[in-house]
Amino acid sequence: MKLFDLSQRMENVQSSPTVRLNALAQELIKAGKDVVNLTAGETDFDTPEAVVEATVTAMKAGKTRYTAPHGTPELRAAVAAWFAREFQLTYKPSQVTVTAGVKQGLFHLILATVSPGNEVLIPAPYWVSYPEMVRIAGGTPVVVDGGGEFHLDLKKIRKLLNSKTRMVILNSPNNPSGGMYAREELEGLAKLLEGTDVLVASDEIYSSLVYDGSFVPFASLSADAYQRTITFNGLSKSHAMTGWRVGFAAGAAPVIEGMGILQAQSATHITSFVQSGAIEALKESRADFAPRLQDMRERRDLSVSMLREIPHLELEVPKGAFYVFPQLKFYMDKLGGGSEALAEYLLTDAEVAVVPGKHFGDDSRIRISFSKDRKSLEKGFRRIQAALAKL
Numbered sequence: 001m002k003l004f005d006l007s008q009r010m011e012n013v014q015s016s017p018t019v020r021l022n023a024l025a026q027e028l029i030k031a032g033k034d035v036v037n038l039t040a041g042e043t044d045f046d047t048p049e050a051v052v053e054a055t056v057t058a059m060k061a062g063k064t065r066y067t068a069p070h071g072t073p074e075l076r077a078a079v080a081a082w083f084a085r086e087f088q089l090t091y092k093p094s095q096v097t098v099t100a101g102v103k104q105g106l107f108h109l110i111l112a113t114v115s116p117g118n119e120v121l122i123p124a125p126y127w128v129s130y131p132e133m134v135r136i137a138g139g140t141p142v143v144v145d146g147g148g149e150f151h152l153d154l155k156k157i158r159k160l161l162n163s164k165t166r167m168v169i170l171n172s173p174n175n176p177s178g179g180m181y182a183r184e185e186l187e188g189l190a191k192l193l194e195g196t197d198v199l200v201a202s203d204e205i206y207s208s209l210v211y212d213g214s215f216v217p218f219a220s221l222s223a224d225a226y227q228r229t230i231t232f233n234g235l236s237k238s239h240a241m242t243g244w245r246v247g248f249a250a251g252a253a254p255v256i257e258g259m260g261i262l263q264a265q266s267a268t269h270i271t272s273f274v275q276s277g278a279i280e281a282l283k284e285s286r287a288d289f290a291p292r293l294q295d296m297r298e299r300r301d302l303s304v305s306m307l308r309e310i311p312h313l314e315l316e317v318p319k320g321a322f323y324v325f326p327q328l329k330f331y332m333d334k335l336g337g338g339s340e341a342l343a344e345y346l347l348t349d350a351e352v353a354v355v356p357g358k359h360f361g362d363d364s365r366i367r368i369s370f371s372k373d374r375k376s377l378e379k380g381f382r383r384i385q386a387a388l389a390k391l
């Protein structure tokens with residue numbers, strides 16, 4: 001052991017690659033380069049004014065002291081009411097916990113329930129943080145390859161399930177692909193898990209951003225699915241509140257309690273006055289969100305049509321979230337590398353920042369965020385088209 005050695009726990013943990021690439025693009029922009037940054041994991045809308053006002057009012061009213069670890073009773077009740085209104089999912093406030101974003105909630109769930117030696121099934125493509133969180137907890141992430149298309153490979157999952165399997169992490173609508181699981185696939189998984197002690201962490205943070213088809217919360221599938229699922233949602237994507245750090249989790253009370261113990265022993269709770277803003281945000285209806293959803297749908301359509309002009313590119317039209325995840329193997333082979341080499345080429349040659357698919361479990365793709373104004377999207381896709389044509 002040396003003075004600056006990190007713990008054994010840190011040995012296999014990587015820092016967040018999406019954060020690193022975004023920072024690199026920012027650096028180039030600062031240096032005067034005209035980089036089109038298509039890496040954003042957030043919308044460019046403003047936080048709703050009413051939310052800001054409610055927060056400022058709370059601050060001025062002195063709501064600046066400690067609250068309860070799970071969040072104020074009012075906020076827990078508001079989250080429970082929101083789940084009932086949005087998805088007809090019934091949770092008692094005691095089944096709800098509020099965390100610093102869905103990220104912290106997932107971290108707490110994994111730390112609270114995954115023991116060293118446990119396996120956690122993660123269908124690919126997956127959000128970059130899941131495997132790292134499992135490793136931090138001493139568990140083993142087991143990636144389930146979807147074979148390119150966004151779907152749940154139930155045959156593979158059946159084979160991988162064993163006595164060490166503790167959890168399956170689902171994310172639909174999905175980051176990075178924008179894919180959304182069909183009800184039948186989810187029902188198939190729910191059936192497969194019946195009689196097991198496998199928890200489901202269902203990360204539904206993009207549930208408000210659905211363009212085609214209807215979103216199905218995993219916990220709504222059956223009484224059994226409801227029991228074993230911890231459902232995650234939050235305000236980051238739906239309310240343009242990424243910096244506020246508000247996420248919530250709902251599920252079986254003993255698990256939620258465990259998550260609350262970790263919160264109480266670490267951050268204590270999320271910021272007190274932000275919780276008043278969160279209550280205001282949860283009052284927003286689907287009709288309030290409709291114009292923003294339509295705006296995003298148009299950006300999705302523009303991105304898809306511009307990508308379709310590129311030969312040798314495979315594309316699944318995203319049904320939700322704000323990402324496209326095209327397969328660009330043809331160009332990677334020409335360049336002689338994988339998704340990282342292609343992302344670097346696009347950044348240096350075309351001055352367009354994207355995220356390599358490798359970090360999401362698919363090295364033949366890149367993730368492009370269409371959460372950007374129309375002009376930038378057009379400029380970015382034109383440049384990508386030209387840079388790829390050169391290969």
Ligand SMILES: Cc1ncc(COP(=O)(O)O)c(C=O)c1O
Nearest residue numbers: 041101102103127175234236247
């Ligand atoms: C799939 C997924 N889950 C969770 C998060 C984290 O969200 P939050 O800001 O609520 O921590 C993100 C953010 O990019 C995400 O894409």
